Amino acid sequence: MSAVVAYARVSTDDQTCENQRRTIAARYAVSKWFTDDGVSGAIAATQRPALAALLAYVREGDAVVVAAIDRLGRNTIDVLSTVEALRAKGVSVVSMREGFDLATPAGKLMLTMLAAVAELERENLKARQFAGLERAKAEGKHLGRTKAIDDAAVLAWRAENAASIKATAEHFGISAASVKRACSKA
Numbered sequence: 671m672s673a674v675v676a677y678a679r680v681s682t683d684d685q686t687c688e689n690q691r692r693t694i695a696a697r698y699a700v701s702k703w704f705t706d707d708g709v710s711g712a713i714a715a716t717q718r719p720a721l722a723a724l725l726a727y728v729r730e731g732d733a734v735v736v737a738a739i740d741r742l743g744r745n746t747i748d749v750l751s752t753v754e755a756l757r758a759k760g761v762s763v764v765s766m767r768e769g770f771d772l773a774t775p776a777g778k779l780m781l782t783m784l785a786a787v788a789e790l791e792r793e794n795l796k797a798r799q800f801a802g803l804e805r806a807k808a809e810g811k812h813l814g815r816t817k818a819i820d821d822a823a824v825l826a827w828r829a830e831n832a833a834s835i836k837a838t839a840e841h842f843g844i845s846a847a848s849v850k851r852a853c854s855k856a
Contacts, residue, residue, distance in 0.1 A: 730760030
C-alpha cells in the first residue's frame with residue numbers, strides 16, 4: 671500500500687514549518703511527516719537529518735509531497751539528485767507551489783528549470799550582499815564584531831609578568847589562540 675509522505679524545511683531556528691504543514695495537510699492525507707527545522711537548503715540533502723531519514727523510509731509507490739521545490743534544496747544538482755534517488759526507489763515527488771508531479775517528463779523539465787532559477791536567485795542574492803558590504807567598506811563603516819581584546823594590554827601584561835600563553839589566557843579569560851594573535855601583532 672502506498673503512502674503520502676510529507677517533507678518540510680525552514681532555514682533558521684526562528685522560523686516554523688507550520689505553514690508548510692498546513693498547506694500540505696489541507697490537500698493530502700499525510701501518513702508520515704519529516705521536518706528539518708533550522709537547516710539551510712544549501713546543506714546537501716543527505717546531510718539534513720529529516721530528509722536523510724525520509725530517503726531511508728520511503729518505499730516503492732509512495733509519494734513525497736513538498737510545499738515548494740526549494741524545500742528540497744537550493745542548488746540544481748542537489749535537488750535533481752534527491753528527486754532521482756526517490757524516483758529510483760519508485761517514489762513520486764509532488765511540489766505543491768509549482769503544481770506538478772516530478773515523476774512525469776514535463777515535471778522533470780519544470781523541476782530542472784525551477785531549480786536553476788532558484789540557484790540563480792541565490793547567486794544574485796549573494797552578489798547583492800557582497801555589493802552592499804563593499805559599499806559599506808567604501809563608506810568607512812565598521813563591519814563585523816567589535817574587537818573585545820586589547821592586544822596591547824595582553825602583550826604588556828604578558829611581558830611584565832613573564833607569563834606563559836596559558837597563564838595570560840587565564841588572566842584575561844580568553845583563549846590561547848587569542849593570546850597568540852595578540853602577541854603576533856606586536
